[in-house]
Amino acid sequence: xxxxxxxxxxxxFGAGFSASALAADLTVGFSQIGSESGWRAAETTVSKSxxxxxxxxxxxxxxxxxxxNQIKAIRSFIAQGVxxxxxxxxxxxxWDAVLKEAKEAQIPVVLLDRDIDPAGKDLYLTAVTSDSVxxxxxxxxxxxxxxxxxxxxxVELQGTVGASVATNRKKGFEExxxxxxxxxxxxxxxxxxxxxxxxxxxxxxxxxEGGGKNxxxxxxxxxxxxxxxxxxxxxxxxxxxxxxxxxxxxxxPDIFKxxxxxxxxxxxxxxPNMAGPALDAVIAYKTKGTVPPKWIQTESKLYTQADxxxxxxxxxxxxxx
Amino acid sequence: xxxxxxxxxxxxxxxxxxxGFLICALVFPNFASLRVVMNLLTDNAFLGIVAVGMTFVIIxxxxxxxxxxxxxxxxxxxxxxxxxxxIPPLAAFAIILLVAAAFGAAMGAxxxxxxxxxxxxxxxxxxxxxxxxxxxxxxxxxxxxxxxxHLSDLAFRLPGGARLTVPAMIMLAVVLAGMVLLHxxxxxxxxxxxxxxxxxxxxxxxxxxxxxxxxxTLSAVLAxxxxxxxxxxTSSGYSLSAVGVELDAIAAVVIGGTLLSGGYGFxxxxxxxxxxxxLIQTYISFDGSLSSWWAKIATGLLLFAFIAFQxxxxxxxxxxxxxxxGVVQP
Numbered sequence: 001x002x003x004x005x006x007x008x009x010x011x012x013f014g015a016g017f018s019a020s021a022l023a024a025d026l027t028v029g030f031s032q033i034g035s036e037s038g039w040r041a042a043e044t045t046v047s048k049s050x051x052x053x054x055x056x057x058x059x060x061x062x063x064x065x066x067x068x069n070q071i072k073a074i075r076s077f078i079a080q081g082v083x084x085x086x087x088x089x090x091x092x093x094x095w096d097a098v099l100k101e102a103k104e105a106q107i108p109v110v111l112l113d114r115d116i117d118p119a120g121k122d123l124y125l126t127a128v129t130s131d132s133v134x135x136x137x138x139x140x141x142x143x144x145x146x147x148x149x150x151x152x153x154x155v156e157l158q159g160t161v162g163a164s165v166a167t168n169r170k171k172g173f174e175e176x177x178x179x180x181x182x183x184x185x186x187x188x189x190x191x192x193x194x195x196x197x198x199x200x201x202x203x204x205x206x207x208x209e210g211g212g213k214n215x216x217x218x219x220x221x222x223x224x225x226x227x228x229x230x231x232x233x234x235x236x237x238x239x240x241x242x243x244x245x246x247x248x249x250x251x252x253p254d255i256f257k258x259x260x261x262x263x264x265x266x267x268x269x270x271x272p273n274m275a276g277p278a279l280d281a282v283i284a285y286k287t288k289g290t291v292p293p294k295w296i297q298t299e300s301k302l303y304t305q306a307d308x309x310x311x312x313x314x315x316x317x318x319x320x321x
Numbered sequence: 322x323x324x325x326x327x328x329x330x331x332x333x334x335x336x337x338x339x340x341g342f343l344i345c346a347l348v349f350p351n352f353a354s355l356r357v358v359m360n361l362l363t364d365n366a367f368l369g370i371v372a373v374g375m376t377f378v379i380i381x382x383x384x385x386x387x388x389x390x391x392x393x394x395x396x397x398x399x400x401x402x403x404x405x406x407x408i409p410p411l412a413a414f415a416i417i418l419l420v421a422a423a424f425g426a427a428m429g430a431x432x433x434x435x436x437x438x439x440x441x442x443x444x445x446x447x448x449x450x451x452x453x454x455x456x457x458x459x460x461x462x463x464x465x466x467x468x469x470x471h472l473s474d475l476a477f478r479l480p481g482g483a484r485l486t487v488p489a490m491i492m493l494a495v496v497l498a499g500m501v502l503l504h505x506x507x508x509x510x511x512x513x514x515x516x517x518x519x520x521x522x523x524x525x526x527x528x529x530x531x532x533x534x535x536x537x538t539l540s541a542v543l544a545x546x547x548x549x550x551x552x553x554x555t556s557s558g559y560s561l562s563a564v565g566v567e568l569d570a571i572a573a574v575v576i577g578g579t580l581l582s583g584g585y586g587f588x589x590x591x592x593x594x595x596x597x598x599x600l601i602q603t604y605i606s607f608d609g610s611l612s613s614w615w616a617k618i619a620t621g622l623l624l625f626a627f628i629a630f631q632x633x634x635x636x637x638x639x640x641x642x643x644x645x646x647g648v649v650q651p
Binding site: 029057059063066071073076080104105 | 349351352354356357360363364367461462463470473474482551554555556557559562563564599602603605606607608609610612613614
């Protein structure tokens with residue numbers, strides 16, 4: 001009986017608590033996939049700082065790469081009565097039931113970085129993702145603008161074969177250089193998104209292209225491969241950044257180091273700040289009732305040597321990349 | 322052991338759970354709700370089901386490391402069978418339960434007749450089942466069958482937005498059936514006897530081979546059932562699902578007061594052990610700032626505490642009798 005009284009007491013205590021929580025700022029639950037990559041860790045760090053900036057209490061649950069943990073986290077966010085849920089889904093399928101529960105509880109869900117199976121379009125408020133075709137296009141357009149009318153032979157380091165990001169970044173780059181016959185891709189091979197493989201493939205490109213004399217620019221689907229390629233060029237006695245132009249995607253700290261040293265020219269950012277736009281959308285939805293578009297595309301920002309790469313490196317190096 | 326002593330570990334587990342729940346309720350608003358309790362049941366349904374099977378195996382003195390992989394295989398098989406091969410869901414359920422039963426029976430037979438340690442045999446089974454599910458598909462496959470949509474919506478609506486879902490009901494039914502089977506039938510008595518001593522069990526006239534094969538068959542069938550529940554839970558099949566669940570199940574069984582060396586344990590303890598693990602995870606997501614790896618650390622500490630507790634109570638229970646028989650303890 002004592003126990004019952006205590007439970008009742010806690011329930012009342014809890015009720016008082018949640019009433020006061022309503023008057024305060026928003027609470028958002030974020031079901032994060034895990035910390036499998038540097039980018040993912042940076043996304044978590046940035047989400048926390050963005051939440052602070054927006055005056056939002058962010059509760060993060062790291063799912064350790066398991067969907068069942070994400071579902072559990074979402075259920076407990078619903079039970080807590082959070083104001084919104086952010087979900088970076090580990091797989092595309094299997095979210096219907098739990099998102100329906102969120103919908104019934106009238107808690108808006110925002111997808112971050114990845115989309116889910118299209119069957120559930122009405123189950124979430126919006127998805128904040130980057131457009132990897134667009135990223136490739138930005139890289140291509142930069143190169144076209146930089147070389148002007150000069151002929152330019154480009155070698156391309158592709159990402160992992162079959163990965164949708166690799167396919168899209170290739171497609172985007174080709175769109176970016178379309179209509180400029182002076183810029184053409186002469187060689188293209190996969191570097192598996194890794195530094196070691198990027199270096200190895202670049203070495204073979206240099207050998208095949210007359211010691212690198214015929215190469216005007218390198219395009220890599222990510223910065224890691226480019227860092228490897230820069231190493232290969234330097235070892236072959238070439239000057240990346242001046243003799244050979246470089247452009248890659250992701251904007252990880254190390255590429256800014258290379259840019260500051262004049263060894264890299266440009267990178268297109270895959271922003272780890274998915275939570276910022278998502279928070280803006282949720283706050284507008286909660287306070288003014290503004291329904292955001294179904295897809296919020298993050299900015300694919302171009303960084304060149306003119307953008308003070310040293311300062312960018314300093315600001316990014318502690319994000320967890 | 323006196324009957325009071327016998328119930329001590331289970332009582333301790335239950336006390337830990339209630340205490341933990343009370344602490345959570347005091348720390349977090351909205352925690353002491355029916356919704357959280359029902360979530361505990363739904364979210365841990367698949368774990369609860371395999372843990373019941375694991376309790377039988379461990380009480381008999383064995384171990385079954387293959388259950389997580391069997392769950393993974395089941396989800397992939399169901400996704401392919403229903404979506405690609407056009408088999409009706411209920412028929413697919415029946416097929417996979419039969420396949421799981423055959424798999425478990427084979428492992429039990431190898432343990433019995435080839436006389437290999439259960440650890441090795443079920444480890445092989447674990448790799449085999451996981452490998453087979455990768456062979457079927459490496460992608461996560463959605464299951465769109467009407468039955469799935471229907472079952473995942475089906476639930477008793479309780480006040481406060483809580484719902485008693487189908488997975489939770491299946492888990493509760495398995496727990497009850499497990500209790501009856503273990504505590505009230507001859508098969509259950511044989512399982513306890515096996516865990517005490519294989520040789521004297523055989524001398525007592527118990528059919529040891531049959532019991533062993535049945536125990537591993539039961540565990541595999543429950544893993545298959547758990548896989549069905551898991552596929553309902555996520556409406557999809559994925560070869561990487563339920564990785565490491567066998568270890569969570571073993572942890573739940575041990576936290577529930579069952580002796581890893583066999584011969585002693587209760588299904589109810591296992592059930593509470595599952596709830597404790599769920600409670601730790603819920604605490605962490607309510608807190609929202611702790612790394613979720615703390616769940617593993619907390620489970621590890623609890624395991625440690627319970628094993629130490631078991632050893633102490635066992636020794637205390639044995640000492641007077643040993644002295645009475647004139648045995649000198651080292």
